[in-house]
Amino acid sequence: MSEGKRYVARSKEIAARRLGGETMIMSGRDSTLYTLNEVATVIWEAADGTTPLDEIVTTKVCAEFDVTPDEAMRDASALVTELGNHGILLVSDTPIAAAMAARATQRGA
């Protein structure tokens, strides 16, 4: 993959809870409900805004699941793009500070 580093952070605008191995997420924008499988849950929980996505894939996903790094990175990229589009994950090419995630929670007004 030729793309640069991507950083991901959980939006504070959501509600979320582990349910078994999966994670249930409710969007604060429109109360839409999402469910993340076990692999996506690992990425979600590691999305601290400061760990690059490729490092999450290498140290978490590939370490816990039987998957090649390329395959895992491809799936992870698609996942974070989709979650980013729904506003439940913040995606950036620079580290994401906690304050930025907090500002993203402000709605309406």
Add this chain to the structure above:
Amino acid sequence: MGSLMSEMGVKALELGIPLSVQLDLTYRCNERCVHCYLDHHDHGEMTLAEIKHLLDEMAEAGVLFLTLSGGEIFLRKDFFEILEYARELTFAVRLKTNAILVRKREAERLCELGVENIQISIYSHRPEVHDAITLVPGSLKRSIAAIRFLKSYGLKTTIANVLMLQNMQDYPQVRELARELDVEFTIDPTITPKMDGDRAILNLNIEREALHRVFHDEALVGDVEEFCRPAAAADEDEMDSLPCSAGHTACYVSPYGDVYPCVQFPLPTGNVRRQRFVDIWRDSEQMNEVRSIRMRDLPTCSGCGHMTGCTRCPGLAFMEGDMRGPSIQDCEKSFARTGVPSKNLMAKRPAGAVGLVQIQGVRIAVAGAVSA
């Protein structure tokens, strides 16, 4: 989202997770609604530290949907600290309030913290009716002003319209008010007994004819024929089904830390000041008794023709004296909806009163079942 929500409920049930909890932060209130089931004195509310500890335990136990209610939640001076902490723990928070203390600043803070829904009680579009129920002059005006503030910040808001004798005729206008304000509308035709068992306020319940009108109002129920059709006979799966989610995926915690299966089911199961929340949830003898009950275990209701369509509330049945018994208020609702008396209603009628009306009701049911 409906099916994903159902899947989540099924999974929570399988895993024994309390997906939804209502936590009342206080029983104190700045209104004195004539139908309220609570005692408004403070008998020792949990402190902020105790509530934060409880929220930690509930998050750990898997609670996602957290309803903060009361009493009036905004009477707690630490309310926003509680809410902020709950949101840090990523609960989906719903609020129930009269909102008369909500102004621009409060609405802005609620918006910042991300509340899923705010439910506000409105009894009538007429101040003389609403304020006569809350016993607070000016309360309707203030609650509506609050709704406008909340809407201006994009917060999802619901008007809850509890029906009783005093306001029964006003619900179409309250519904219209909700439309004007661009908020959701929900209606509840049931006044419940006080938590201490006092049933005097049940006299405020709307009469059978009025209940019939509500259930046959197309604007409320949609397809009236379908809504009011008598239930089909129960099959084996339905006989093995659960009476409701209380104690299975939901429970209630009082301001004093007492845990109950539901806010309408005052069966004490433990106290979070003395025990861990999850230990009460999993191991309480009372909670497990509630959990053990299936529809086939209900001596009267399992033999009633309404079983599959009834809204029977185990908590109301408990307050009538038997958690496995019928709830007369739900029997009345089934009768008002379908015109067919429940097994319980039939049994309660004095022998001399058994007559044509009852027979006609049964005939209607048979005809309905045949035509269906």
